[in-house]
Amino acid sequence: MYSFGWCRGIEDAEMLRRLGFDYIECTVTSLKLEDESEFTQILPKYMDSPLPVLAFNVFFPGGLRVVGPEVDTERVRRYVSKAASALNRIGARIVVVGSGSARNVPDGWGRDRAEEQFVQLLGWMGDEFDGTGVTVAIEPLNQKETNLIHRVSDAAAFARELNRRSIRVLADFYHMDEENEPLDTLVEHKDWLAHIHLADTGRLSPGTGQYPYPQFAESLKNAGYSGLISAECSLNHPEQELPRALDFMKNVFK
Secondary structure, three states, X not given: OOEEEXXXXXXXXXXXXXXXXXXXXXXXXXXXXXXXXXXXXXXXXXXXOOOOEEEEEOOOOOXXXXXXXXXXXXXXXXXXXXXXXXXXXXXXXXXXXXXHHHHOOOOOOOHHHHHHHHHHXXXXXXHHXXXXXXXXXXXXXXXXXXXXXXXXXXXXXXXXXXXXXXXXXXXXXXXXXXXXXXXXXXXXXXXXXXXXXXXXHHHEOOOOOOOOHHHHHHHHHHOOOOOEEEEOOOOOOHHHHHHHHHHHXXXXXX
């Protein structure tokens, strides 16, 4: 049984509820975790949202590096700890670790060293998120957005190395298409799959382009996936496009 959501700001929760979505996916950075005053004011909007905030993305702000020589270990660990507490209070089920700029390997920094740092980060996240009911989903991003972890298979290799209950993988149809990753990777790595992001040609609404949705849906079915599916894409006319996209998603993933 799938649940359908959209990546939008919390101010759009009521609109998405009215249009029939199951949940909203917001950004971790919008919680302003490092500013206690702002965080205290913002948190009730998410806890009292008219539509459940079941997923979060954009985990780290761009200036908070997690690989390279500028990593501030104490700051990163404080941020992760506060995120785990906040998302648990909100009732989230998924938090996506994309944050391409934060994890980008700087020039002159060894890739092996960067991967060790990322594994260490995931270990800290496992420590904080285990037992909260929130699963951390590593997001592969195409090569235009980061130089570390481009494919579902890459993300699954990291998750497998950690082997933590709370560390899993996201499959984003847009990034898979950009990287020409075969759809059967969803079945191959089904044990690690925890979340789905959708878009279509031009990173626009599902159903408006040429992406092979029937094949994607079949692969997801064969993988035994039954969780959250969020659209993450641009909209020109939300009130018109959102209901059409929801109808399309429900039909193609029925």
